[in-house]
Amino acid sequence: MESFTSPTVTQRDQILVEQQVFNIFKTFYNMPPSSQSFMLELQRENHVEYLTNGLKQLGPSFCVLDANRPWICYWILHSIALMDEFVDPELEDNTIDFLGRCQDPNGGYGGGPGQMPHLATTYAAVNSLVTLGGDKALSSINRQKLYSFMRKMKDASGGFRMHDGGEIDVRACYTAISVASLLNILDDELVQNVGNYILSCQTYEGGISGEPGSEAHGGYTFCGLATMILINEVDRLDLSRLIDWVVFQQGVEGGFQGRTNKLVDGCYSFWQGGIFALLKRLNSTKGERSIPLGGGEDSDPESPQTTASSDATDEGLNEDLSQGGSHSEKADQHDTSSRVNVDKIDHNSSKGHAKVEPLFNSLALQQYILLCSQDLNGGLRDKPGKSRDHYHTCYCLSGLSVCQRSWLGDEDSPPLPRAVLGPYSNLLEPIHPLYNVVLDRYQEAEEFFTRS
Ligand SMILES: CC(C)=CCC/C(C)=C/CC/C(C)=C/COP(=O)(O)OP(=O)(O)O
Numbered sequence: 450m451e452s453f454t455s456p457t458v459t460q461r462d463q464i465l466v467e468q469q470v471f472n473i474f475k476t477f478y479n480m481p482p483s484s485q486s487f488m489l490e491l492q493r494e495n496h497v498e499y500l501t502n503g504l505k506q507l508g509p510s511f512c513v514l515d516a517n518r519p520w521i522c523y524w525i526l527h528s529i530a531l532m533d534e535f536v537d538p539e540l541e542d543n544t545i546d547f548l549g550r551c552q553d554p555n556g557g558y559g560g561g562p563g564q565m566p567h568l569a570t571t572y573a574a575v576n577s578l579v580t581l582g583g584d585k586a587l588s589s590i591n592r593q594k595l596y597s598f599m600r601k602m603k604d605a606s607g608g609f610r611m612h613d614g615g616e617i618d619v620r621a622c623y624t625a626i627s628v629a630s631l632l633n634i635l636d637d638e639l640v641q642n643v644g645n646y647i648l649s650c651q652t653y654e655g656g657i658s659g660e661p662g663s664e665a666h667g668g669y670t671f672c673g674l675a676t677m678i679l680i681n682e683v684d685r686l687d688l689s690r691l692i693d694w695v696v697f698q699q700g701v702e703g704g705f706q707g708r709t710n711k712l713v714d715g716c717y718s719f720w721q722g723g724i725f726a727l728l729k730r731l732n733s734t735k736g737e738r739s740i741p742l743g744g745g746e747d748s749d750p751e752s753p754q755t756t757a758s759s760d761a762t763d764e765g766l767n768e769d770l771s772q773g774g775s776h777s778e779k780a781d782q783h784d785t786s787s788r789v790n791v792d793k794i795d796h797n798s799s800k801g802h803a804k805v806e807p808l809f810n811s812l813a814l815q816q817y818i819l820l821c822s823q824d825l826n827g828g829l830r831d832k833p834g835k836s837r838d839h840y841h842t843c844y845c846l847s848g849l850s851v852c853q854r855s856w857l858g859d860e861d862s863p864p865l866p867r868a869v870l871g872p873y874s875n876l877l878e879p880i881h882p883l884y885n886v887v888l889d890r891y892q893e894a895e896e897f898f899t900r901s
């Protein structure tokens with residue numbers, strides 16, 4: 450992965466994007482209601498066609514982004530799953546076989562058949578197989594070898610290397626810990642000192658950088674926060690400053706920027722939006738941790754004020770960007786007693802949820818995704834003027850799913866229609882925010898890897 454070298458944007462770049470976006474909004478608001486409904490509609494059929502065509506091209510002759518083919522599988526399969534669609538059985542079979550050929554005999558997955566195993570493509574391949582689901586896909590993963598690959602990637606400092614001789618960064622920590630957790634092979638050896646590494650990457654701004662001394666960035670903040678939750682050390686982070694940082698990354702356009710003074714981009718709908726989904730669920734984790742989020746003094750999950758409200762309030766949905774009241778208190782001491790991931794976010798429990806108000810403007814983000822990032826012919830993009838691609842399609846849709854549920858206290862009930870911008874048919878499948886896989890696919894995998 451390249452280091453971030455693109456310069457801070459000039460005021461002119463910023464004004465140009467704002468103008469472009471506001472022109473889109475102006476045109477939209479001047480349209481008759483029937484055309485407005487069309488503009489806000491998720492063009493499911495076109496997206497599925499664009500994605501399915503992409504998947505069909507993944508053969509030996511597919512050379513574009515050659516070292517990224519498991520990623521292309523994941524971006525496409527996850528996007529299709531978010532829309533509750535399926536790929537046909539032959540294509541599914543071919544994809545499982547293809548990923549099998551990317552699996553290294555000594556564990557882990559490379560960017561294509563015969564390529565050196567890499568933690569990022571391992572994460573993409575595993576998430577792809579979990580998304581496909583079923584015995585053939587899930588049992589194709591050699592978990593024993595994968596575990597030994599991960600041990601080889603573990604550095605004495607506690608961090609992980611992306612590949613043999615590769616860079617150590619927060620991405621590597623997240624991809625290793627996420628995969629190990631999902632496959633039920635996470636243990637003390639893998640976890641050791643990861644928390645210290647992530648902690649050393651939280652910057653003065655409150656967000657998390659890719660490596661110590663770099664700039665806070667949404668992609669790394671998501672990775673760092675998810676990792677800390679998975680290893681049960683989240684309360685070591687300064688969550689209050691992290692929240693302050695992330696709420697200020699939402700632009701006037703409604704979309705998120707990845708870092709301070711940069712342009713908004715559709716993919717941060719998930720990298721930044723997913724952070725809110727993680728924070729929202731911290732109060733519903735099993736165990737003793739309870740972090741008050743936007744509920745101020747209502748930190749007791751059993752108290753009447755904080756008992757889950759299964760729906761959003763009218764007042765709340767009409768509010769503009771809600772930045773919440775008091776944020777988290779740092780716990781006095783972190784609990785490392787439970788190294789293995791017993792403290793996962795519990796999506797099956799409807800008990801103990803704090804009253805939820807999003808800490809970001811969920812409707813404004815949905816508007817940015819649908820009006821500015823959506824290519825009506827299929828696929829989603831960074832911003833107006835850019836081309837659609839599978840990466841942005843995946844992360845815009847993942848962000849949209851997060852937005853649609855950002856008011857839900859009880860994840861088991863469907864969102865209110867007014868929490869979903871555009872027609873209710875825009876509603877996407879829920880994801881597990883720690884792994885970014887569709888929730889029911891995660892549940893199938895969890896069950897499979899618990900018993901096998
Ligand atoms: C699981 C996994 C591998 C996660 C990776 C998360 C991550 C770091 C995402 C951001 C990657 C990206 C394309 C940054 C753009 O930097 P830029 O400088 O071109 O753009 P900017 O101006 O928006 O910062």
Ligand SMILES: [Zn+2]
Pocket residue numbers: 714715716717831841
């Ligand atoms: Zn992007």
